[in-house]
Amino acid sequence: MEPVKRRVVIHFPGFERMDAQAHHRRFKRSAQRSAEVWGFSTAIDPLSEAAGVPHFAAVCEAQGWRTASTIYLCDHNGLVEKFSDKPIFQRILAGFASFGSVIVQGGLAAYFRHAWRFGLFFLFPFLLMSIGLAGSLAVAALPLWLGFPPWHYLWSLPLAWAFYRYVLLPFSERYLTLHLFADWELAASAARIDGPDLTRWLERQCNTMIEALEEPADEYVISSHSMGSTLAAHVLGMVLERKPDAIAGKRVVFITLGGAILQCALLKLASRLRQRVGAIARAPEVSFLEVQCLTDVIHFYRSAVVSLCGHHDAPQAELMFIRVKHLLAPERYRRIKRDFLRVHRQYVLHADVRGSFDFTLLTTGPFPADLTTDYSKRDFGGFADALLFEKTKL
Incomplete structure (x- = not known):
């Protein structure tokens, strides 16, 4: 040949x-x-x-x-920059919107039917971000859970923001979570x-x-x-x-x-x-x-x-x-x-x-x-x- x-x-x-x-x-x-x-x-x-x-x-x-x-x-x-250069809150909301779209269109079920590991790859960034956001909300709601007076939100809300900004985002970036949001x-x-x-x-x-x-x-x-x-x-x-x-x-x-x-x-x-x-x-x-x-x-x-x-x-x-x-x-x-x-x-x-x-x-x-x-x-x-x-x- x-x-x-x-x-x-x-x-x-x-x-x-x-x-x-x-x-x-x-x-x-x-x-x-x-x-x-x-x-x-x-x-x-x-x-x-x-x-x-x-x-x-x-x-x-x-x-x-x-x-x-x-x-x-x-x-x-x-195209990558178009999806990645938006403000962080917009990236998070748009990512979860695409997550919902994939599920509604039967993607999640099909992924697990034909390649279960790809199904886990799909879920991973959204589960990670959901857990992190839930943690931020839990910190913000501490006064309510502990029965403290409303003025305690003066420290719980900034603490929740600090957890989101200095813990959640750096940790999620380690796994390129927002990048994967843009990919979806x-x-x-x-x-x-x-x-x-x-x-x-x-x-x-x-x-x-x-x-x-x-x-x-x-x-x-x-x-x-x-x-x-x-x-x-x-x-x-x-x-x-x-x-x-x-x-x-x-x-x-x-x-x-x-x-x-x-x-x-x-x-x-x-x-x-x-x-x-x-x-x-x-x-x-x-x-x-x-x-x-x-x-x-x-x-x-x-x-x-x-x-x-x-x-x-x-x-x-x-x-x-x-x-x-x-x-x-x-x-x-x-x-x-x-x-x-x-x-x-x-x-x-x-x-x-x-x-x-x-x-x-x-x-x-x-x-x-x-x-x-x-x-x-x-x-x-x-x-x-x-x-x-x-x-x-x-």
Whole structure:
């Protein structure tokens, strides 16, 4: 099999407060570390934002292969900031409103039915904030409980405020509670496809994807991480609706890394998203691959995302299973294994040892991206001896 010589990558990051420049710096650091681990050379060009589309070039090579890639970054930092920069009380109220919306739309029941750990992830920030707010109210109501005269509220109310400001908020920030509140706001909005900011963002990324697909390449990879998978499904679905010939005769690979499409697709109002997932699965030019990890709670492990979106008769996504523990040095894994958000980010970070998965190789290496490959068993010095395909189909 010939190596991929030219690739176009359209990447949708997860829900993080990182703009395109920050994602470019992360990619460059990870690529340099991956090159050291695997023994190839890499060159990452500076980020260009010509025409408002952040992108950069990457070249990786070793004996027997050279792969040049153009990576487009469809970051949604503007949307993250929209939800995260509101006053704290508004963020709390909006977060609980999205919590109620998810429950009313059947999300909570569906999460526990198909991925109980994701259900716990959904409940966690809201339970933590509810307990903290209840504690603040309990402190404020101490005079009433103790039968003290009303003037005692002069000390109980400031004490309650101090507990909220200097205990609850710092403790909740340790677990990124308000950040997760904002994530669920976007999830509810992406299910409904409401809000002018989200609509405009989707339109821009649709145009970006159409332009990127016009570039000559051996392979077109649409990669996505976490919440970015829902946004990527929307955008690719829009391309298929508006210009299906954009992928005609091309090899297109749609990859979700710890994908959370079902975070939104399981909500009753997400009918458009479910339709688009079906269109992606049925497109003969598109290979649909999900990369999953057992110890990552923020996705739907072993889920049949296409079937759960109502398309039982459509081709199902290929599954690739990885183990974070097997990709990291023991001391590094010990540091992160109890931080579920950090484990969730590992899909797009460098590994410490040669293993079955590497984001840099997936997006800029010589192997076709739609094939699950155990790189660790081969020598990257010669491409002809490096391929070992292990496909796992649900």
